[in-house]
Amino acid sequence: MSATASTSFPAVLTVLVLVPAAGALVLLAMPRTRPDLLKPVALVASAVSAVLAVWMLAEFDAGSAASFQFWQQHEWITGWGISWQVGVDGLSLFLVVMTALIFPLAIVGVDAEHSPKPYYAWMLVLEAGCLGTFVALDLIMFFVFFEIVLVPMYFLIGGWGHGRRAYAATKFFLFTMFGSALMLVAIVAVAFLHSSASGGAVTFDLTAIAESQVLATNTARWLFLAFALAFAVKVPLFPVHTWLPDAHTNAPTAGSVILAAVMLKLGTYGLVRFGLYLFPEASVYFAPLMVTLGVIGIIYGAIAAAMQRDLKRLVAYSSVAHLGFIVIGTFALNTEGLTGGVLQMVNHGVSTGALFLLVGMIYERRHTREISDLGGLQKPAPLLAAVFMVVMLSSVGLPGLNGFVGELLVLLGAFNAHRWWAVVAAAGVILAAVYLLWAYQRVFHGPASGANAETPDLRWREGLVMAPFIAAIVFMGVYPKPVIERVEPAVDAIIAHVEDNVAGFAEPVADVHPSVSLEDLARSDKADHNGGDGNGVTDHNGDDGGDHNGGGE
């Protein structure tokens, strides 16, 4: 993929990553006497990068979305061929924007329950890490950010979480660390094998390695597995998903929001950027496996979600199901599927992030997440219920809201690639309705008794936090085109890359016929009339449909 630097503000991505980090340092330096300033500072820091991200979105050249834009490279560890190389293309653009936008919302929306200084500091570090992961174009740099995000999240869960927070935090840290342990080995192996095969110096430059496919088939497959394991844990795919429910359930609200909205995407994004792009052949080879796991995840996650007694746990498991869609879309290996997958990354970020915020609000009001303790909240809190309803419907995949577009494309793509898996996966749409509507009914419907009856409705601030989410949900459902047309070129490039580098692989597409215009139809009608206008032509009647002659010939 070619790369273009931004003329007006070349360092935008670097700054984007560094601003939150700097904000964290500032927070640490803040005097203990002014705790009231902590949140504003954190907010400003994250808001700045949000603004930068939006500016970037505006500047982004949709025409050349397949190439890395705002591209920039600095020396980092020259001796080992490691460089600070950043850039965004259609795949990462919206993930970056979403990340940069969700963090301020999460910071505004949720106050630190205690010790705000480290809390906001960790949040900012987390933001820097996530953004870094999405913009990194150097394998080591990617890995570095991919790993560093564990630390702040670990402390957020352990320090501000509920329940078995220490257990959940440790489990999260070790599980994901184990996943990426092998990836580091694989990364290094890729670099060395690449340099020895291509005779060049050792480099960890993603594009350089990916564009010159020099690895032996078998080696590439092994390495792919090492990468895939890391990403599968992050995604998470069945059966390495069990850290997710614990982490989500015990994390503080903001933590779960970020975890769901951003951090799970690190895995799916990695699968595209470092799976398909780096190992096209292996991706094709293992596509059935990945799709199978994805489908299992969809059904399995949905069923497990339906049976949860803890609202947050339920939403967590729903993520397992939704991420399954993304994976099958990715490994459908055609434009529709992959586009849908990328779209779904953003959609899931928005709707599940919003869901966790809402669950957090409910918890704040009722101090329980046990579904059985809740009920009838819609009476005292109609607005909350309404917002929840919209978000829920988008997560169910209702047409007209964002969830649908992604799912539709994913399933379309999957249907052309792995028909019967798509048939099963589509059943996941039913299950989504089952667990979410059931949960909604148990929480919001029915008579409100006791404490439930006094549940306060949405406050202004909360409303303002939710508004952007709702807006995004509706907009991306009604008019996803601007997003798609920025994503698709990059997707096409990836698919083309796969096709070029895998012998005998052709993108599984629908067989397209020339589009039919009204005129054609009218003409065929004419013919039909002239033919059929005689006295009762009997070969037209209902039961011998075999030789019905349809509208056109």
Added chain:
Amino acid sequence: MDPAGLSTGWYLALAVALFAIGGVGLLVRRNPLVMFMCVELMLNAVNVVFVALGAGLNDVGGQVAVFFVLVVAATEVVIGLALVVAINRRRSGATADDVSLLKG
């Protein structure tokens, strides 16, 4: 005169035996002092090896090495005995097995 009249192998065999005995002694004796003596046995085995090989190589290096081994042996004994003394201050008649507070 010619030491090769008697093959180096014999010396080495002897040394190995001595070394092994010393090692086993260190493993089976509980009195720290005796354990140190066993270490001395092992060092002497080394000395034999050095001298024998040096002779075999017609090289003085072996003897030089022995010289330094002697020095080191001396210092080690000094420190070892000092340690034993210090420990016996706290626990008279302590055997090697008695000092096992640290474990796990």
Added chain:
Amino acid sequence: MGSVLAQLPVRTPPVDWTGLLPVLLPGAGALVLLMIRSLVPSRVVPAALDAVWTFAVAGAGLVSVVVLWQRDAVVEAFGGQLVMDRMALFVAAVVLGSVALAAPTLPRYCRRVEVASAELCVLMLLAAAGAVVMAGAADLIVLFLGLETMSIAAYVMAALNLRRLESLEAGLKYFVLGAFSTAFLLFGIALVYGATGTTNLDGIASHLDAFILLRDGMLLAGAAMLLVGLGFKVAAAPFHAWAPDTYVGAPTPVTALMASAVKAAGFVALIRVFVEALGTRADDWRPAVFALACATLAVGSVLAAVQSDAKRVLAYSSISHAGFILVGVQAASDSGVAAVLFYLAAYAVIAVGSFTVVAVLSGQRDDRTGLDTLAGLAARRPALALGLTILLLAQAGVPFTSGFVAKFSVIAAAVEARSYWLAVVAMVSAVVAAFAYLRVVVAMYFRDSGDETETAAETSKPSVGLGAGAVIVAAVLLTVAMGVVPSVLESLSSTAAGL
């Protein structure tokens, strides 16, 4: 006739005094301090003098190292016996640096725990001198003597907290096993000498280059024995058993030194003997080192995960780090050596820093190191907790710390040498070890110090003190700096490795 020969002058080798400085300064400094302390009555000179002096001497040594580094010719400091090449200088820097980092903690520590600070400092410096000798040794005999100087000093230092029986026990165990392994080492030297006719490292190497041994039994047996002796010094399993007990029993600053300087010296010896002298026989010893590395990694990380004492966790973790460094040795390549050197430098800083934190917290008798005493430290001393956390995360290999870069470099070396499985084992054990560190973090952050009955007085607000504070801050800053901009240290270590 013999009389004729007797007339001939003895050709004493040329001495390059500046080249000798890295050895001379600590050695002479030790003697000077010894004299001051034994001649001048103690009320005249302040108690802190020992530490300050040690720091100054080590600093001076560092300066001399820097100066020597500027020379591009290999410095034959003392004939062909002490060759201060770049690697030697690098390790000398690590050794002296760790001494300099360990010193500032001493005044308060020695006063609190009542350890004879003068002798401690003297021994520290002498040990450092011995370590530097090991680094520069060009001859197995010299290497051996340097090693003994360092080790014997270490035995004594380990036992120096005379009021604490554990300390004496640590000394005794270290000593007995040390002597035992020394015997093996010597036997090894003897056999190699027999096989190659020389104890000079270059001599050995060139001899093995020049001749294909028809019968290499003696050589290989020697190699095995050497591996035992040196493996013991770097605490490689199964020769590690002394390490946990000694680390825990020894006065904490001494432990810090053992984990940093002593380890560094041991590894440089390993490199000198195996990678350089026996490099031609790498195919024979690499599998053995492979096995040692795996065992060390496994033992270190798994046992660290089940400890309930912070100091012991660190002890076992240092074993697992030894395993990582062995991975670099196993690569038997220049990049492997570079990785080892990088790791040694990074880990020296981390180790001294972490053990200093422990030393600050360890109370009157230097034995309050249980995890429960750390409970709620974050609330009582946020800065201290943060410092220790960063150091622990660095040990876990979290990015943007020197620990990550170090691990990366050894892994890279291993992969480059095509020993993928060793790399995998290393990474997996890193995860297990991470669990151990996280337990410490959990204790500090997520567990509030509930059972603060009698310990409260002592541990609730431990006073860090200027020296220790400075050390910790320095260690943390260095750790992070080396993680964010590793290229400096990376280029240094590769130069030292002759890359």
Added chain:
Amino acid sequence: MLEAAWLICAFPLAGFAVLVALGRRLGEPRAGWLATLAMAGSFVCSVAVFASLMGRDPAERRFVVTLFEWVPAGDFSVDAGLLVDPLSVTMAMFVTGVGALIHLYAIGYMHGDGDFSKFFVYLNLFAFSMLVLVLGDSLALTFLGWEGVGVCSYLLISFWFTDEANATAGKKAFITNRVGDWGFMLAMFWAFGALGSVRYLDLFGQADSLPSTTATAIVILLFVGAAGKSAQLPLYIWLPDAMAGPTPVSALIHAATMVTAGVYLMVRVNPLIAASDAWAPDAIAWVGVATALFAAGAAMAQNDIKKVLAYSTISQLGYMMLAVGSGAYVAAIFHMVTHAFFKALLFLGSGSVIHALDGDQDMRRYGALRAAMPVTAGTFIVGWLAIAGVPPFSGFWSKDEILAYAWDSSPALWAVGIVTAALTAFYMSRLVFMTFYGEARHGADAHPHEPSRLMTAPLIVLAAAAAVAGVLNLPFTKDLHFMGSWLEPSLFGNEAHLSLGGGAQWLLALVSMAGAAAGIAGAVAVYLQHRLPASRVEWPAAARAFYVDEAWTRFVGGPGRRAFEGVADFDAKVVDGAVDGIGRSVRAGGTLLRRAQSGFVRSYALLTAAGAVALLVWFLFRTSF
């Protein structure tokens, strides 16, 4: 005017938006009026569109209004576009028309409800979705409306959510529909896979190039969807429960419009049906007629007035599917329209009865109400005659046409249809007699009274329509076959041509009249003259709808739930257990290794020596002697 067809959808959408924004501030009754106006506006638009469409030459009576590109990805591209053709406009007209009337009625009916404005928010949203469903120019867009109406019905059924039963009913409706939607989606994917497009025009133009198996698969999958929406066996189960919603909702959504979407869809894709294997339409026909008979049987024994109407709706939908299956698309639409009139009428009537008796829905406590509420009674009776198939009321014509085509396709279908017709006549008469005739059985405290004008006006209009709608499509001569010729352009000549001559048709008509008469007579005998006790005809099996619903419930609540719990346990115990197990085993290994660290220096020495031996052995292997 055709370009402005989007206004049809725009009006209710605007109404929805305004009501969301400031519905609460508008309050009652203004919110209701606003919504009603929106519907009226959109009705006017659709009439205008209809007119301008009439102005064109039949072959030109198709028009596509593309608003914007909705989802363009790769080969897949769907626009937010409206397909304006006779079929869709017909639908649009009666949806908006009946809709407007029911909105009007609802203003009165929902009087005093706390969530008055919210009710109309939902209604307008529903109308919008329904119109998108009808006018959409691609399967995808239809699906958008399809799911939209589903959600609205969910929201409206559980409108009074404080009652668990309503909430459950709403959920049931949505989920059951989702099962159908699964079929719809797959059909959409398959169509895309086969033709690279889901635009109707492409489907129509290229239907014949499809392999017949593909076409069959698509049709069957679409029918699964249709069966969900249009409450065919076995997915009908949600509709009877859906009566939990407010009566206007039942009238609008669960009688007149939404439930007919399935039929509309099948008619819409007639070229695909034409291209599919013969068994596909037959299957549709049989499912339809089976549903019709089944539901009619169930309706005979219901005591809840709305349940009776619900089952009768299902049964009538069965008729429509029968029509679709036998290629009588015009008849299907014709019956859909007439049914919309009289069933809406009946529901609204029942609504005002329930209203009058303070929400009591049990017919056994009704009786002799015609005196108290003459208008309701009168209009209701018109509706009754219409649905019972008594000429010249509308129902007779539409149902008769369907039966004629059914006979043409296979006499067996016709026979079942006739029986159903007789049953229909019976249970409707039963309903009327129990409600308006006989002696009053309601409590003394109840004072049945005629509802407000707002509510009676729609009744009268609908009654009129129900009475005369038959003229839309009179069978006597081709020229009177208005609807048939009007819908021609949408059917591409796939409409089956009746093979039997006029005489035969007359004969069939007479038989069906006889059937209707028999049914009414039977009802008179049982419920007016009490010749034999009602219990003889109301068998319990029918009262419980032949236990189908129970079976479903028992399955979902029993094995289904257990399976789900099994999976959840598997996750908690096996998968997660494995993870924790690894951790535990590591710790176990650690504690084991700790033993080796015994603290005895001599054991350490032993370990060292052993290690030395091991190394020596290894090197011994490497030596060459």
Added chain:
Amino acid sequence: MSEAVFIVAAAIILAGAIGVVASRNPVHAALFLVQTLVGVSVLFVLNDAHFLAAVQVVVYAGAIVILFLFVIMLLGVDKAEELRIEPIFGQRPLAAVVGAALAAVLGTVVVTGADVLTGLRRAGGDRALDGEATDIERMGRVLFSEFAFAVEITAALLTVAVVGAVVLTRRASRSDGPETADTAASAEA
């Protein structure tokens, strides 16, 4: 001739060694040690290392063993050690096995490898043993030329020894008696 001497010396050495290991009383052990040392010095003589032989006797037998005896007396630990019981389970059998294995392995390697020394035989130079110089002269020259630095370091080594001995044997300022409960506890940690 030399064979006979060797055999006798070897016998003495091994006997002494076994004596050291087997004698219950440390004093006896020390004396057996002397026996071994003397035997070794005989071997030195046999190899013309007269200087070393002398040093061996003087330093080892004369100094070190005396040191041992002093400490034994000082601490009064000259009581017989009970050798029949072995507290650590399986220590002795394992020790025997390991010792035997060690001997066996080393034996095979060394003996087979040694009868042809692979090292170079140096001709002439200060180091050659067959030169005219006496072994003392020879060692002197080599020690102060080639190994001068090593000799220097021994200074540091001895300093360490002295300092260490002093600091360890000096009475601890405030020794708090036999360890108390909490020491044990901390040791458990």
